[in-house]
Amino acid sequence: MSALEVTDLTVRFAGLTALDAVGFTVRPGSIHAVIGPNGAGKSTCFNVLSGVYRATSGSVRFGGADLTRMPPHRIAALGVARTFQNIALSRFQSVEDNVMLGRHRLTRAGFVGAGLRLPFARREDTRHRARVRDIARFVGVSEYLDAPVGMLSYGVQKRVELARALAMEPKLLLLDEPVAGMNGGERRAMAEVIVAARADLDISILLVEHDMGMVMRLADEVTVLDFGRRIAAGTPTEVQRDPEVIRAYLGVQAADAADAADSAGAAAGSESETA
Amino acid sequence: MTTFIELLVNGVSVGSVYALIALGFVIIFKATEVVNFAHASLLLVGGYVIAILHEDIGFWPAVLAGVAGAAAVGAAVEFLVLRRSRAGDHQVLAIVTIGVDIVLTTELTRRIGTDVLAMGDPWQNRIVNIGGIGIAQTRIAALVTAATLIACFLMAFRYTSWGISMRAAAEDRETAALMGIRLSRVSMGAWAVAGALAAVAALFLTVFPTPGLDRSTSFVALKAFPAAILGGLDSTSGALAGGLIIGLTESLATGYQNDLTFLGRGIGEVAPFLVMIVILLIRPAGLFGTRELARV
Amino acid sequence: MSSRVSAALRPRVLAAALGLVVMVVVPFYAEPFLLQAGLFAMAAAVGAIGLNLLTGSTGQLSMGHAFFLAVGAYGYVYFAAEPHDELAGLGLPTPVAVVLAVLLAGLAGGLFSPIAGRLRGTYLGIASLALIFIGQHVLHNAEAVTGGANGRDVPSLELLGFSFADAPELVVLQVPFRALEKLWFLSLIVLLAAAWVARGVLRGRPGRAMATIRDHEIAAGVMGVPVARYRAGVFVLSSMYAGLAGVLLAMAFRRTVPEYFGIILSLEYLAMIVIGGLGSVAGAMAGAAFVSLLPPLFTRYGDGLPLIAAPGTEGVSPAEASRILYGAAVVAVVLFFPGGLLGLWARIRALPGARRRPHPVPRMKAEEQT
Amino acid sequence: MATKAGATLAVSGLTVSYGKAVRALREVSLEVPEGTVTAVLGANGAGKTTLLRALSGTLSFHRGAIEAGTITLGGRTLSGLRPAGVVAAGVVQVPEGRRVFGRLTVEENLRAGALGARGRPGGDAARDRVMELFPVLGERARQRAGLLSGGEQQMLAMGRALMARPSVLLLDEPTLGLAPLMAERIGETVAEINRQGTAVLLIEQNAALALRLATTAHVLEVGEVTLSGPADELAASDEVRRRYLGVGDADAVEPEFRRPPTLERWAG
Amino acid sequence: AGCGSGKATGGSGGTGADGVKHGPGVTDKTIKLGLATDQTGAYAPLGKSITQAQQLHFEEVNQAGGVCGRTIEPVVRDHGYDPQKAVSIYSELGSDVLAIPHFLGSAMVTAVKQRIESDKVFVIPSAWSTSLLGSRYIQVAGNTYDVDVINGIEFLMAKKLVKKGDKLGHVYFEGDYGGSALRGAKFAADKHGLTIVEQKIKPTDNDMGSQVAALNSAKVSAILMSAGPKQSASLAGLARSRGMKQPILASNSGFAPQLLSTPAAPALLQGFFMVSSGAPIGADLPGVAKLAAAYGKKYPGQPLDNAVVHGYDAAGVVVAALKKACASKDLTREGLINAHRSTTTYDGGLGTPMDFSSSDKPPTRKTYILQPNKDATGGLVIVAPAAESELAKTYTPPVGSY
């Protein structure tokens, strides 16, 4: 198992510093959350990690490899999978095909193999489809396997995204707001899936989420960004009490609520509930 | 050296006509993201109306009638055909315009028959001498018209609600509808405008030094493709730049073709496309086009 | 196979079997005109399948398809013809020439792929238009290879001693088999093979990667698809299909002429795939049949069309009427059958009783929701 | 009952299907009385978005259609109107998933939002209000909207709708992807524009927030309204607490939310 | 399954009641002739005139009792200048008709050349390029473009408009029309020590501005124009309005009478010549005058251009061959072509007599020099009668190429 080390990561766009010398480490097998106000640079960070954006400076290392200048597909090949904040599925393909895409790097059939239906390609297809069905069941989308993604509701599409990322058999999973658009119960179910995925598959997870309850419940460690800078880091309980974090991100009410939920100790309160 | 300047001037003068045609493409593209293959036939409509009316009602009224007529046909195409298409896909709609073009062009060329129709324009074949270089008056008129129209549309797209409606509708029809934008009205408006522009372009395409409107006039519309794309398909000022670049390239490559024989004769036709490719390799969305966004 | 699946397959299999029987019987009855038109349609179908891989499935608009057809056609002639007079040729065995011509078309596609990899959508479409003009320029100027405006005779194929020329005439069931009939079966077999391969590609791993490149390029990359390499690969594959179509066309023409490989041809191929239904192999074939058969049929039987005036008067001549009807048919099909001709088929199948399975609506443009 | 309110948005017996295959809403009836906030809760795929699409007239973009039922605003029939007609009647929707015009600038997006309100007074005030609510939109006025972060886009979508000065505002998950502070801010905004007389139909997965803001709430399950009542009553019900607020006994969660099956490691 | 197929028996010939052998396209009552024309494409004006002239001709023949006791039945098909359609159409005509007296477009004819030879169909292309020479079955009915240009240059030299050592501009279409013409120009230039300044264009080029600029700076003393009417008009207009006085000599297709009603007219009336192997429709020949009258009556309002004469003449060539074949009681395809190729002096009364015995040479080498004239029927008058220059006599046209 390998750690993800982000050091001094800086990303600038014309006239805007989206990330400013940010650094953190995701320990192998842990769930690490990145939180922060809107526009703080969380997704930008994910985009650099997955090769969509190129860092202005700084470095990203995963295991022995330096990801900083790699194109997305090479990063994927190292076992880094992600979901997107805005759904990025193939709307006109079935759920099954969308999830099968996750198997791309694990399979080999090319134009010739698939076109001529060579025996190895057919065997490969059968094997991996079976696995995709398992993953779909795991995430809870198996009833939609045949449906084109565009026909599904928002929440279900989010789950399909997770299934697709899991289908890559990643070592590191980047989740960008995985429970957006889900209600309390559904969030909890998703949290279960994420926890189970880590346990069953032994992967590290980097999580961006605005639902503090989720973060409190899932994360081993939290990094807080604001205006592209790291303003806090530590365990969930630590950062949640950090006045800077409360000022910039949580607001007093939410902090109280999360606090309450946390101190209640139960696996409850994924919602910022007010009395 | 004079040859060079002469070719430059000639290139600019041809280019201004290309720019006018390209502007028509750009308007439709900006408003609907459809590549309009029927633009050539709208050109024929406009030109035809001007040509058959100018003797009876005079040149300027005929131009107005031509502009109105082509606008009406453009709007009718939108109303009768594109609006009914349930496929929202832009590429599919582009194919519909091919069908429309076949129908319209066949009917118009049938009407034009074997004639070469004069436009009855006031410029005739007068040449204006600028520093010893002759340039046709018609072409000066074309350049001025193109520049004016392009400036107007640039403003309109940027600053008017009409422009914003069009661009919003082009990008996301459903959400545009949610903003209260009347999609059908917007796209009909765009088609009407494109028709009107086609009529103006047709006028300058068929006056001196061309003898008049005939059935082959519409072929020239093809040359506006590289012009439109090179400037950036969604940029009005790009249409002007693109038109001029294509005109210049063509003129220079033709004028110097005897020095370029190693490329084969007739390179004048190919050169604009080569220039287009080179520019697109450097700027994949054309000189002034908006780059596709890439963020997730 | 479960009964559910076989029920879904039944109409399809039935239709396919029926179609095949018709295709086999046709040459025994049809006049040369129809055979000729059929040859063009089958060749076009191969080309359309190729374009569909590129445009329909990967979302890469190409208006340069005619160029690759030309590469295939002229490549075959050059490889197969014996040099004579001022015309060069390699005089290779014709089957070898076919293979080389297809590879050559693929190579041409590969050479264009730096551009195909950089540009998108309409920009790529119009950039590829340059290929047509360059192609025309080369066809007219490289006279030693292409024969210039005159074009060149196409050597007829000889496969294991069997000749696809008019002579020697073969008599099958008392019907004389000349070049048209022989080529008919050749084209049919090639088409079926081409369709089968394309289906395999689309339903397999490459197909999924292509669809995602079309629908969400960034996601495709992040999921491990080497996007640029894939786009180039599809471009090459599509060019090879075009090359194969070009070879078939050359054989159907028996003479290559540059006029044919112009922009109109490219647009016709685009029309084929849209009319048939984007992204599907059967759709491309249906569209190819529609686009290449309708005009000659209208021309041939045009006298009976409505709207027609007597010759010499100022009305619409049969030729004009057939052109107008063709244009209108293109519009009508696209308007009324949103999924293309294939969508129509799906709708028939979706009539009560048929198994409910939502039909994917193919799209070319990436949904820009990011 | 519908006589009292001047401009009640009333849905009755609404049945909606996509294509012929998917029936997304069945006989749904509910009301959004003038000047109130009504919340609709429901699981993923329950039909919430579909309801809003029916109201705003955009079903046809998804090959969907109203099969039965009516939608009226103050007695005037809305069903059958084109989206622009609905907007002209003062009903404005913030669509699911933000849907900002990515190629237009932030400024232009806001102007696009105001297009439906041409003729209605108060444009400048609305703009000032939006800028005050979401200062980031002012800072980024000339940036293309597609480059904004997810949350910023959500703010823009909300701001864009406010520019139309609606009399009925339909919100599809307005706090999606918003940081807690900003979500609170949206909540306050909804409350405030409601105070100024705008009726709000709120779909919100943050059920706590939704129930706090709403006077009435409805629960949609698989296309049918299964529960309706005053928001505070619903908030107190066990069922709602468990399913939509996610609080309660972990073992008592619905079967579909049970712990996922184990996933073996992939052997390669 | 194919036993009942009509194909099994089709295609062969027989002998009619009158003892005339016949093959495809001929029955006891009718002779089918194919007209593969362009009615919807780029060359529709040309196609229309020729088709109508031929229809007129066949009507006249039929009214006079037909040929060989049979009526002529023209089958008109439009290929819209699309090679694929031309091939399809040929597939129909090639098995159905006896001869094709009008096949428009050399590219179209070239596309089916191989089949024409294997089907032995007598074809008269409505095109005059040297690439159509060399086939026994294809008869170019008139002078080829190269010979016309040679004769034209000789005319310019004779008139002292061009002298030894001069430069000649040549604007020509890409393809075999322009290619043939250029070949003639080069041949003449070689013999006279002239230099050709080439400008190759495409049919879509409508603005000759850069060509004029280039030719002007090259200081040419005459301009040859082997393109379409529009290009001629543009070139003449630009040249004249900037004061260039050089003569312009256009090939056969480089002028249309319609141009004289456009603003280009004044320019075309100054120093503009056209070469043509056929007499203009306004020529002072009894046959031509009769044709002009009959055509004008049958197709009122339709332009009277030289294509009418070409078309009518080509129809005459086929009818003459039919008559001759009838006389030898052989209306098979082979019989028809034999009859045709044995004709050494054909004179349809429309200008120059022709010799069809060799398939490697154009049937005539005489060229008219014409000039636009507003008042003449068809807009052209003869300035020099049909003549073959000495130079043309020494010239061997390329066979099957250009």
Ligand SMILES: Nc1ncnc2c1ncn2[C@@H]1O[C@H](COP(=O)(O)OP(=O)(O)OP(=O)(O)O)[C@@H](O)[C@H]1O
């Ligand atoms: N390609 C780009 N060009 C210009 N600016 C960009 C680009 N991508 C992101 N930004 C800007 O960088 C900042 C950080 O964006 P990012 O998407 O990382 O935020 P975030 O933390 O994910 O916020 P949210 O919680 O709202 O999703 C934003 O202000 C955004 O507008």
Ligand SMILES: Nc1ncnc2c1ncn2[C@@H]1O[C@H](COP(=O)(O)OP(=O)(O)OP(=O)(O)O)[C@@H](O)[C@H]1O
């Ligand atoms: N375009 C469509 N075609 C077919 N079915 C659709 C379409 N859109 C939605 N549906 C179906 O309609 C049902 C209701 O979907 P809807 O999007 O309204 O749910 P929702 O309540 O908004 O869910 P979410 O909370 O996930 O957004 C779902 O079963 C969905 O699969």
Ligand SMILES: [Mg+2]
């Ligand atoms: Mg984000």
Ligand SMILES: [Mg+2]
């Ligand atoms: Mg929803």
